[in-house]
Amino acid sequence: MHRLEARVTVLLVVAQIALGTCLSAGGQVPVEAARPVVSHPAELASISTAASNESARGDVRGTTVDASGGVLPGVTVTVATRDGRDLGSVVTGVDGAFVVSELPIGPAVLSFHLSGFADARVDVDVRDARDDAASRQGVIRQRLDLPAMAERVTVRADPLPPPPPPRPVAAPVPEHDQASVCSPARAEATVQTFGTIRSRRDDETKVLFAAGEALLVEGGTTTGLAVGQNYVVRRQYPTALRAGRQVVVMGEHSAGLLQIVEVEPDVATAVVVYACDEIMRGDYLAPFAPEVARAPEPAGTPVFEQAARLLFADAGQPIGVPGRMVIVDRGARQDARVGQRLTIFRRSRFGDRRPIVVGDAVVVAVRDASSTVRIERATDAIFLGEQGDWAAPQAR
Numbered sequence: 001m002h003r004l005e006a007r008v009t010v011l012l013v014v015a016q017i018a019l020g021t022c023l024s025a026g027g028q029v030p031v032e033a034a035r036p037v038v039s040h041p042a043e044l045a046s047i048s049t050a051a052s053n054e055s056a057r058g059d060v061r062g063t064t065v066d067a068s069g070g071v072l073p074g075v076t077v078t079v080a081t082r083d084g085r086d087l088g089s090v091v092t093g094v095d096g097a098f099v100v101s102e103l104p105i106g107p108a109v110l111s112f113h114l115s116g117f118a119d120a121r122v123d124v125d126v127r128d129a130r131d132d133a134a135s136r137q138g139v140i141r142q143r144l145d146l147p148a149m150a151e152r153v154t155v156r157a158d159p160l161p162p163p164p165p166p167r168p169v170a171a172p173v174p175e176h177d178q179a180s181v182c183s184p185a186r187a188e189a190t191v192q193t194f195g196t197i198r199s200r201r202d203d204e205t206k207v208l209f210a211a212g213e214a215l216l217v218e219g220g221t222t223t224g225l226a227v228g229q230n231y232v233v234r235r236q237y238p239t240a241l242r243a244g245r246q247v248v249v250m251g252e253h254s255a256g257l258l259q260i261v262e263v264e265p266d267v268a269t270a271v272v273v274y275a276c277d278e279i280m281r282g283d284y285l286a287p288f289a290p291e292v293a294r295a296p297e298p299a300g301t302p303v304f305e306q307a308a309r310l311l312f313a314d315a316g317q318p319i320g321v322p323g324r325m326v327i328v329d330r331g332a333r334q335d336a337r338v339g340q341r342l343t344i345f346r347r348s349r350f351g352d353r354r355p356i357v358v359g360d361a362v363v364v365a366v367r368d369a370s371s372t373v374r375i376e377r378a379t380d381a382i383f384l385g386e387q388g389d390w391a392a393p394q395a396r
Contacts, residue, residue: 057105061100065143077110088100118144186251186329213272214270253314308336310344312326321382322378330370337363343360
């Protein structure tokens with residue numbers, strides 16, 4: 001309205017000047033010429049609207065928050081027109097709030113930027129601050145999210161070593177009584193050996209071996225080894241017995257059974273068929289004579305006059321108990337046989353010649369001058385050695 005009044009005033013002044021000019025020239029001016037020039041009502045309405053738009057201003061206000069709803073101070077908020085013309089910017093306060101004032105009414109774009117967060121944009125419609133509806137449009141609550149991160153990692157390493165060769169597999173072995181292999185024995189004066197255990201084929205630092213492992217053997221075709229042969233793995237240990245003053249009676253511990261699968265002149269590869277206990281580096285290969293499992297003979301009457309002495313058990317076993325293997329000094333030369341039953345007894349130390357029965361045993365392996373027996377039953381501890389108990393064969 002102020003512009004309309006100003007324009008009317010200007011028109012009146014112009015009319016008055018023109019009239020004064022005409023009068024000073026001595027002429028006469030028609031009455032219509034003295035009337036002020038007023039524009040058409042539509043033109044006046046257009047002038048009023050333009051004046052109103054140019055003078056109207058609005059503001060945009062709001063709050064910036066993170067994904068958890070916490071306020072974000074220090075966010076740069078920029079306002080621009082849709083075509084990219086900058087209209088101003090502010091930075092959010094400690095409460096995350098912002099106000100951008102004196103903006104022309106109409107559509108605009110708000111941009112939000114804060115280091116460490118993804119930028120955001122939102123379209124707004126700036127309204128006249130004097131309009132009641134504008135005051136009710138509320139504030140903007142803009143959330144800023146963390147940017148999506150992508151990272152490329154390059155790992156460089158030495159190439160993998162080639163896979164080990166497939167583990168060799170042993171062929172089936174003859175059916176036999178495993179107890180005859182795993183039982184201890186009295187070592188012969190001359191031990192026949194075909195080689196000794198060196199190490200595991202794929203790990204020379206290992207010193208103990210188990211079933212299924214492939215072992216390197218010191219020995220080959222030059223010592224009589226051949227593919228497919230089976231050998232008992234043994235090692236010797238000293239006993240408490242003496243053969244004379246200076247000769248220690250040696251026992252022989254059986255650690256397991258293996259089979260030769262590859263052979264060269266001085267080295268062979270063998271597979272552990274089964275282990276009685278730990279197979280160790282340095283154990284030697286002894287011939288394998290499969291002993292067929294046999295049921296114990298029927299019980300008979302003990303022949304005490306043919307009794308054999310119980311000598312010793314396996315390494316580290318000082319006495320006999322049920323299930324334990326014990327060596328006796330009766331072998332094939334004394335008609336000992338696998339499956340034969342024995343009566344374990346002790347002689348009285350007080351002059352009584354009647355034997356005291358303390359258990360029973362069964363022969364499981366026979367050598368020339370000794371046998372290995374398994375204690376089946378015991379009513380007391382079985383004593384071994386020179387002052388130990390005795391085993392009498394049973395006759396049917």
